[in-house]
Amino acid sequence: MKRVTVLNSFVLLLLGVFLSVSAYAQDAKPKASPPATTTGKVGDATVTVNYSSPSVKGREVWGGLVPYGKVWRAGANEATTVTVDKPVLVEGKQLPAGTYSFYAIPGEEEWTVIFNKTAKQWGTQYDEKQDALRVQVKPVKSATMNERLKYDVTDKGLVLQWENLEVPVAITARK
Structure with a gap:
């Protein structure tokens, strides 16, 4: 009788380990849009972009997945952020130091890029x-x-690159 109880306990222990490993393995799947960060210098200013990186996966991106003429979060999941540690000029316009969410309104010939305070x-x-x-x-x-x-x-x-397109955004250090 004692051998049956020990055997049952052993089987239950193995089952518990198996279920734990299986649950952990499911969490370890790669994310569809993994987080990414890039940092660099523009003059003496440091620029950091935090974003989630979706894949094309055979889809039509521009004008399809990302429609023209509508605000797009310029990434996936949480808002993409751009941090500048010093005041800069973006396309010749002043942007104070800080962290901004980064959005875009794509167009076939021209894009509006947006630095949002939230x-x-x-x-x-x-x-x-x-x-x-x-x-x-x-x-x-x-x-x-x-x-x-x-x-x-x-x-x-900074340069956004996805599918067959690049969107350069000129940034210069303020003097």
Whole structure:
């Protein structure tokens, strides 16, 4: 009788370990739009972009998944944020140091990029009254296909790259 109880306890222990490992393995799946960060210098200002990086997955992105003429969160999940540690000029317009949510209104020939004062928010909670700055930029065809959305910070500003498009945003340090 004692052997049966020990055997039952052992089987229950193994079952518990199996269920725990299975539950952990499910949590370990890669996220559909994993978080990413890029940082760089523009003059003496540090620019950091925090975003979630969706994939193309065979979809039509521009004019499809991301419609033209509508505000887009410029990433996935939480709002993309741009932090500048010093005042800068964005496309020649002043932007104070701080952290901003980053939105865009894509167009076929021209985009409006938006720096919004409410940084910590879900990406779809955009409030135009909180805009700190809006500027117009021109998208260009990318030299390569980018399956995942990514941002780069260069000495000339930041660049959004996804699918077959790049959207450069000129940033210069204020003097």
